[in-house]
Amino acid sequence: MTGTLIALISIVxxxxAANVTGYVYKKYSFGVIGNTLIGVFGSVFLIKSFGRLGFDPWSIMNDGDFDGxxxxxxxxxxxxxxxLGLIVTKMIYSKMNKE
Structure with missing residues (x-):
């Protein structure tokens, strides 16, 4: 498994997760396309932030040694x-569209 494949699996x-959350909790849903976009950006943002601690795909591979x-x-x-991306986006959306 390469680092790129691990990164793609993480995004998927x-x-x-965002689509299942939107399906189970209808009040947080933005539709399939909206949930998909939010899932991509939320996932990438948190993985990039958390990856600095040593959990990025290339640290998982660690010179060919796989760390499960x-x-x-x-x-x-x-x-x-x-x-979290879906929940935070819905909270921001609700605050901006108060009537």
Whole structure:
């Protein structure tokens, strides 16, 4: 597994997490396309921030030596980024569109 593949899998996990959250909690949904975009950006933002601590895809590979614990943490943070991105975006949307 390469670092690029791990990064792509992380983004897909963020997309899935945002869409599942939008499906389960209808009040946070922006539709499939909106949830997908928010999942991508939320996932990438949190993974980039958290990756500075050593959980980025290239640290997971570590010169060809695979670290499964770091991969699981990376995927969980990616899912959390998608969910938090959706919730925070909905909160900002609600504040900006008060009547």
């Amino acid at each position: 996990i963020g997309i899935v 614990v770091r991969l699981i943490i990376n995927l969980l943070v990616s899912a959390l980024g998608g969910v």
